[in-house]
Amino acid sequence: MKIAVVGSGYVGLVAAASFAEIGHQVICADNDLQKVAALQAGIVPIHEKFLPEIISRHCGERLTFTTSTQEAVRASEVVFIAVGTPTTEAGAADLSHVECVARDIARAINGFKLVVEKSTVPVYTNEWVHRAMLLNGAPEGQFEVVSNPEFLREGTAVTDFLYPDRVVVGCSSERAAQMMCEIYSPVIDGTYANEPTAIPRPEESLLVSQFIQTSARSAELIKHASNAFLAMRVSFINAVANVCELVGADIEEVARGVGADKRIGSRFLRAGLGYGGSCFPKDVSAFKTVAQECGYEFRLLDEVIRINEDQRQAFLRKVRTALWTLKGKRLAVLGLAFKGDTDDIRESPAVAIVKALLAQECSIAAYDPAAMERAKVELACENISYADGPYEAMHQADALLILTDWEEFTSLDLARAKSLLRYPIVLDGRNLYDPELMAGHGLSYYSVGRTAVVSKPVADPESQVPVQNGNDIQAISPNGNGHNGHAVHTNGHNGNGHHNGSLSAAAKAMKASANGGASTNGSNHAIPKNGNHPRK
């Protein structure tokens, strides 16, 4: 089929390249001249696994790029709208780009067009696009507007597209449903996977996907409700993590036990720094606003947002707890992207934390495998430097902060890390390590929803006196800033001297979740000895 995709951001570019990959003739249009020129020259502007491979496979043949939406529309039977819908100040979605595209399509119409809305949009957008098309001269009966939300995750977007759980199509005619079914048939019936050059099927993906036909309004709500529900799971587990810290329980154990219930499932139950990225924060806020405009106060979503914001503050409190004062401290930061496997720093908890630490006059040596170029633009400040690797960042740092769940960070050489750090303090916002393993390496380790371990006996919390290591302060009481902090797990345990390859429960869950896999079983991570917890 001849397809136009308008917009070459994450969604548009992945969709365009993937449609070409499953056999369609695709023109991808974007009004950014430089971007189109780069794409025509084979330069892929985003870090996305398999995307360069499928673009180079089809570029110039089944996949072409243009700056003219009208040219793309005239050459196609189906036009996908995949432009940005940023958040307005009021928290709603800004649909002006969608409206512009609808206008362009209407003005270029030269036969029946199926107009497919793929950008994440609020309910009723389908009707608005239809109306905008009519107002701009598209004859009734010469087009139909369909809603086809996408469920791609950054980092696994190509395989999410080619091996979807479901394809949702909101439309009002059988003709439109048939056309959409035909477009997606190789990925719905699984025939794509059998092609010799197919991008490998992730183990956990379904052999046959569901084609879910709904009304346009339902399709629009499915997208917002899905993202809001996933964000709610993340906030829920983070709230439970906070309770774990107060009672001396371990969130990794709790999440494993909760997620093992088939009715709940283990995915999106990883506690950490809260959700970020270009989707969840924007969509939760937009969904809340849409509901409000329609007459429903979705208060649950207020709490989802509040917990998420608090999670970053809680981590900053831990940094202060571990380091006492922040001014002048040098910190090694691993991770700037909003999650692993992407170079995207939009709404990244890591970037927010770095900004807060810079504001407290810390100096930062940061490393991220893919996001440093983007971060340099966002974090232009003399107190931040960018390292060539994780160990370069650690050199003479007062503490190590792990802020993004890159797989590369799950297997650090801990002995080397300790020898490079000025103080053996690690703050892990992603729970990538077992506390006991860290203690075994002589590292003080603060993570999320688990008891902190401090490598040397700490001073009596009442006295607030820092423990001394030679002339230097090594670690202070976790309750040092007066907040109701977690229990100290003073661990004299002698580690086994090696770490590489031994992943924590969270790191395993992270890998499984990134692959969409099942829960982690049988991990042997530490059980905190909380018998003397003051609040027990």
Ligand code: UGA
């Ligand atoms: C999300 C959805 O997962 C996709 O289905 C959807 O298509 C996409 O938004 C979108 O609307 O375009 P994405 O933003 O790429 O995808 O990232 P996720 O993998 O969903 O992660 C979102 C955030 O939640 C990240 O900051 C991640 O670190 C965090 N997260 C995720 C957790 O903190 N814990 C978890 O267990 C899972």
